[in-house]
Amino acid sequence: METVVIKCGGSVLDELNDNFFQSLKELMKDGYYPVIVHGGGPAINSMLDLYDIPANFKDGLRVTCEKTIGIVEMVLSGQTNRQLCSMLMKQDFNALGINGSDGLCLQAEYIDKQELGYVGTITKVNTDLIMLAVHNGYIPVITPIGIAEDGSKLNINGDYAAASIAKALKAERCAFVTNVDGILINGELVSEISDSQIESYISEGSIYGGMVPKVKSALSATAAGVDTVMIISGKKQFYKNNCWHGTAIAAKEEVF
Numbered sequence: 001m002e003t004v005v006i007k008c009g010g011s012v013l014d015e016l017n018d019n020f021f022q023s024l025k026e027l028m029k030d031g032y033y034p035v036i037v038h039g040g041g042p043a044i045n046s047m048l049d050l051y052d053i054p055a056n057f058k059d060g061l062r063v064t065c066e067k068t069i070g071i072v073e074m075v076l077s078g079q080t081n082r083q084l085c086s087m088l089m090k091q092d093f094n095a096l097g098i099n100g101s102d103g104l105c106l107q108a109e110y111i112d113k114q115e116l117g118y119v120g121t122i123t124k125v126n127t128d129l130i131m132l133a134v135h136n137g138y139i140p141v142i143t144p145i146g147i148a149e150d151g152s153k154l155n156i157n158g159d160y161a162a163a164s165i166a167k168a169l170k171a172e173r174c175a176f177v178t179n180v181d182g183i184l185i186n187g188e189l190v191s192e193i194s195d196s197q198i199e200s201y202i203s204e205g206s207i208y209g210g211m212v213p214k215v216k217s218a219l220s221a222t223a224a225g226v227d228t229v230m231i232i233s234g235k236k237q238f239y240k241n242n243c244w245h246g247t248a249i250a251a252k253e254e255v256f
């Protein structure tokens with residue numbers, strides 16, 4: 001059973017259109033089983049704004065105090081996950097929303113409680129739970145909220161969550177759906193990129209911001225044996241006639 005983990009970034013959730021759903025339909029027609037993980041950074045920022053809480057990031061990760069984790073979970077689980085499941089159901093997909101803390105789906109540990117607060121990294125994925133949904137004809141739609149040993153909810157970056165889930169499921173592919181066609185260098189789409197190219201593009205500033213966690217988690221997934229990792233657009237048809245459109249991250253042994 002070939003699973004494909006598809007991470008839908010918050011940047012593109014409001015703009016997903018027929019091209020995205022058509023690609024998903026074609027993937028399923030070709031025998032792939034999608035597992036969706038979503039982000040929602042922009043929606044969290046808007047809600048924090050309403051509460052007059054400034055958004056604060058360190059190395060691309062949101063510094064998340066006790067009050068903020070409540071807002072993050074409320075937005076991701078109560079708003080973004082609902083929005084994506086509804087869109088999928090309207091297109092006749094059998095979507096099943098899962099908060100990452102339900103059924104110990106995403107067990108996690110604090111990265112650095114002093115520095116980042118309630119922010120985690122995944123230590124264990126309950127693959128049985130995810131596959132239970134898949135085997136029964138559902139598309140799991142997973143919110144990147146982890147559960148720590150002390151029972152606290154932890155905010156997990158969506159890209160890292162998707163890569164961890166792809167590794168744990170031994171997925172055939174992991175695709176990061178975002179608001180650009182793939183990795184662009186000097187405005188041109190790069191169809192394939194190696195780890196050393198990624199490293200130098202990051203240091204020269206051609207890969208920056210939200211693309212950095214994407215390429216880093218992509219490399220960790222390829223190093224862990226996920227066959228192919230891609231950065232693709234949610235606004236264009238990304239899969240057609242067995243071909244993918246976007247940037248493929250070339251598999252390499254070493255991860256920086």
Ligand SMILES: Nc1ncnc2c1ncn2[C@@H]1O[C@H](COP(=O)(O)OP(=O)(O)O)[C@@H](O)[C@H]1O
Nearest residue numbers: 009010011178179180183184206207208210211
């Ligand atoms: N080399 C690059 N190619 C394409 N996009 C890049 C690149 N470097 C940085 N970016 C930025 O990364 C953004 C995607 O990351 P992000 O906003 O976090 O999306 P998402 O919410 O989908 O995870 C793009 O919109 C773009 O501004």
Ligand SMILES: CC(=O)N[C@@H](CCC(=O)OP(=O)(O)O)C(=O)O
Nearest residue numbers: 010039040041061062156157158
């Ligand atoms: C720890 C951390 O930074 N978590 C992210 C989770 C949402 C996310 O990853 O959303 P995108 O995919 O839209 O960026 C956040 O709070 O913004």
